Amino acid sequence: MTRDDHVDAFEHTMQLSYEWLHAYVEELGSGTTQLAYRCLRAALHAIRDRLPANESAALAAQLPLLLRGVYYEGWRPSHVPAALASVDEVYDEIASGLEGGPHAAPRDVLRAALSVLNEHIDAGEIRKLRHQVGEALREIWPEPPLDLGPAQPAA
DSSP states (O other): OOGGGOOHHHHHHHHHHHHHHHHHHHHHTSOOHHHHHHHHHHHHHHHHTTSOHHHHHHHHTTSOHHHHHHHHTTOOGGGOSOOOSOHHHHHHHHHHHTTTSOOOOHHHHHHHHHHHHHHHSOHHHHHHHHHHSOHHHHTTSOOOOSSOOOSSOOO
16 A cells, blocks of 8 residues: 555544553553453443533544544434433443453443543543533542643544
């Protein structure tokens, strides 16, 4: 393939997406990028479904383009935000999203995803998202540092 056969935006989003997956593997503490993809996807869907549509779109805008597509996969904006009685409901949803393949403990899956989001997304946006997800999920989502912005721009 020649350089003319590549789209720079695609190459860039692939690189950023892999950086997110590798950060996720580190946070999860074990696994492969394939497991990280499955787990991050399940966690992002669970978070997405707890946000109002406008806040969900704000989160998606900060994801690398490729992960943004994964995030929106199967989204039904008319059904959000899903009521949340306890964080165990989120863990159950994550477990369901991981059925039929390699998986990790839902608590670890969500904890790692929240950490990666805090690491890669603007702290002000994280604060807005935390406010919108409901008390049960907000209790386990760490407050982002005050002085840090995004680690890298989304593409």
